[in-house]
Amino acid sequence: MAVLDDTPIEDFAPYPDHGAFYRYEVDEKAQLDQQEDKEVLVYECDCDVQKRSGIRQSNLFIAKYTIYFPLEANPDAQSPIDKYKDCGVRRGMTFKGGFYGQTIEGQVEFIRPSQLGGMSVDIKVVTENGVN
Secondary structure: OOOOOOOHHHHHOOOOOOEEEEEEEEOOOOHEEEEHEEEEEEEEEEEEEEEEEEEEEOEEEEEEEEEEEEEEEOOOOHHHHHHHHOOOOOOOOEEEEEEOOEEEEEEEEEEEEEOOOOOEEEEEEEOOOEOO
8 A cells, every 4th residue: 555645644634624504595574676595504514525526517517525524412412313413404405615725515415414423415516617
């Protein structure tokens, strides 16, 4: 097995990136011509972003990423099921974050919490000509 560099393993950050999950809502009490989607922050975290795949179709670039982040322990837990707090992330929400100096924004497709205290979230990013 080849060693790529001499960086000690303790210098690696488990969650080197930062991102946030958002949902969008419309204030239906406002007048019709003033109603617009408002971005609502659901959860912000340090995370590890890993690209899974990318394909080009015509002028669209479609990439899939997995976002890994730790869950917060629930001090009031009564069983293994509620050992960690619900972070509120749901399918269909939007993730915005950084990845090796790039900003990515994509839609949440799958959510996988772990009993080990971590969460993995798959997102899909669709851009025109590879530009967000």
